[in-house]
Amino acid sequence: MLKINAISKTFFPNTVNEVGALNNVSLTIKEGCFTAIIGTNGSGKSTLLNAIAGTFIPDQGSILLNETEISAWPEYKRASLIGRVFQNPFAGSAAEMTIAENIIMAMRRGQSRPLRLAVNAAVKEEIAEKVRMLKMGLEDRLDNPIGTLSGGQRQALTLLMATWLKPKLLLLDEHTAALDPKSAAKVAELTKHIIEKENLTALMVTHSMQQAVDLPDRIVMMHRGQIVEDYRDEMKKRVRVPDLIETFNRVQKRELFDESVAAMLQQQYI
């Protein structure tokens, strides 16, 4: 379904600021699999999602979605296959435009944009029906600018927009991190609901290990631009938050293991 082959990305190469954000990352995700990505700050989670979404072209490696090589496609072209929700609740919608207009744009994601009037009564009825599902009372405010809504409401709408046309792949980048706890829980709930109902293939970056344990089918842990752990199937069912913390600790210990430790242990580990 999604097949990432050894992609690498270095920001500011050959300068003092050089960052190896992705280092030879390979990942294959089956159709209908909901995968969480966890990892320390700056471990390359967002960079991985950006590479898939086409925000930049990786230095090396290939990305196949639906058996199609997409790594040379520009971002907007990939959007026909990929739905996206960003961490910033304001990033996924156009603030000055109405709720209806925003959703109408999402209803033709990756399709042609004809010179026909976009908003009409029938379409608005269709939108209202689906928006009612959010139970936020937004169906009565379709003509209000979306910028007048709260972050949680906007993020819920963005999620609805990203999945309005069933995407081949849904990318969620810490999409509940910037919300207050109550909205975050609601959006997380909605995420699970939509993904299950539509049987979506999804990649979700999350900072919440509890979320990683509760929601998805698979957990991938990243560190320093590499995948260091991959819990799937039976392993995933067994894994609990303390196990994830344990793994984090192990990965971080590896960082502290330097040459001087190696030399010391040569004397002491016998």
Next chain:
Amino acid sequence: MQLIQEQLGKYFVIKAIGKLDASWADYFAETCLDLIRNGHHNLIIDADELNFLSSAGIRSLLRINKELHSVKGSFLIVHAQDFVVKTIEMTGFKHWISKDFPKELLALKSDHSFSSAQVDEGSFVLNPSGSLTLSVVADWQPWNTVKAENISKLHFPASVFALGIGSAADSPEEARSHFGEFVAVGGHVIFQAPEAKSRPDYLLAEKDFIPQMQAIQALYCNGEMSHLFRFSPDEKNAFFGLSDISEKALSITKCNAAAFVVLAEVDGLVGANLIQSPGLLKNNGIIPFPEIREWLSFCGERVFSGYQAMVFGVVTRNGAFEKMPLLASLPSNPELSGHFHAAVFPYQPLQNGKIDLIQNVQKLLSGPPPQALMHLADDNRPAIGLGQSSLIRGACWCAPIQNMEGIL
């Protein structure tokens, strides 16, 4: 609520003033549990000015009593007002109540010159003729490939104390991918299979079952412990380094080679453990940095402070057992060489005084599972070294190593 604490002889008196209700119950319990942790195993609650006791308060008293019971301590409530007495009687703990302090304490109260002696301090001779016979399994040299003939099958009856690298698998072939550190005390083996990446596992000796391991490296001692000494912080020492404990074990057994088991609260452990079985090694020879990181994990900082450790170690004063394998010189005390493995458990208090090793190990193993298994290292890197592992308070059983059965 206000708590006034006073040590009187072997007793520790806590005067509780105010209300012991839901909002204070935890504070009260934590304070008392801390005292128990610090070795005060005879608590008296002076309830003279305790003017309320809720069911949450009762629950906290139960917690304290349970902890004291496990270390064979004593628990008494004195001067309680009628309604407190009634509440406690109703819940069936009449035996906690006493009208006044015990007589011996009342005598002390008039004579305040009594110094708060360290009642848990001391050393005991368990069996003057107790000694251990050491066998060494050292066919495998780190980091060579493991050959079939390097793997020895070891049995762990109740008289065996051992450490090493091995696997609980049945056949040597199966064991190959599971070799990790182990430590065995009184027939119980705690081991960590590196590929599991999780908690250590254990084999408990029960009835006719004698645990077995496929080992590629081991220090295997058979026999009986001869001495026990207790240690706890005093004015001089806030904690005890592994080399201090080793030194004491050697001096108390009057021998240049000794083995010991320590059960103690941890100040900080320093060490490493395997994260890949050496049975999977493809080439002979030292593994350079950074590949070594694929095989060994180092703790990186002093870890497991406040946990309870079970350490088994073999230590020699230099000169004893010429060219003995598996012993590394201790930078903290260059006269000594040793090898130590530690199993780490959530904290459990120990009874004071002369206690039994096997009983206490069994008690430890019947509680929450072990958190880690480590090969302890004495990290003497200049400036950034983490130093040696150290312990706060506990018990050390030791015995001289009289015989070397040669290398197994």
Next chain:
Amino acid sequence: MNLIIGAFTMGLILSLLSLGMLISFRMIKFTDITVDGSITLGASLSAVLIMAGWSPWLATLMAFSAGAVAGMVTGILHTRFKIQEILAGILVMTALYSVNLRIMGRSNIPLLDTETISGGTEKLLQQFTGGTSKMNVFGWPVPLTDMAVFITIAIICIITGILLNRFLKTHFGTVLRATGNNPQMVRAQGVNNNTMVVFSLALSNGLVALSGALLAQYQGFADVQMGIGMMVWGLASIIIGEALVGKSSLGITITGAILGTILFRLLIAIALRWGLNPNDLKLVTAVFVFFALVAPYMFKSLSSKFFGGSRHA
């Protein structure tokens, strides 16, 4: 009355400029300086073509196309070659100066006794009024020619306004408006936001050049200098329009831009009448735009100072 009709006509012509700039400055939020060059381009090209005997309608259409090409170049410089918006606009505007000189062959072309796009309307009016050269508007005699120009331009403006309003409400237009709001979101909806920018600039500068073509025909000449300061005028008009009717909906915003431009021209006409030196006109406009831009902030900080002060007192 002549003065008022003149101001209205001028205002209507320039409202096409304002509508063009509404697309670039307000819809896609692109600070486009190309305007100063493309309005001259429209004027010079249509003047030359009309002089060469082209139909004024066809010439005006050509001017529109030429302006669109200029806008496209600015857009491509910005999106493809990553040149900053303002610099991209300045480059094209500077280049257009030479292009305009080349088109005209000299710095000024008079359009005397040539056919204009209002010719047809004038004939129609003559039939109504029975051949007189002046007609009565609210009791004032107004030259038939002026009236014809006014009516023609008004019709063009209204049609343009309606078309623009409709266009911006289509699926395509919706995405165009979103581009200025949130380009990342537009990309996430599968639309190349760069293409939208190039298209918008083309449409915007096409309208500006259309305005230039009509201006040349109305004034009766095309001059290589005539574009200087036009961008600031357009901006002033848009700001006045927003102050006048607000921007609560798309239709109102468009209407506002047209009304704003007319009002602005009227104000200028009055100011000139009161003796404002025409040479100072551009300075006055610039100062006006400056205040219009900073006023909201000044107002905020002033009021906060006021309330802050009263709280401390």
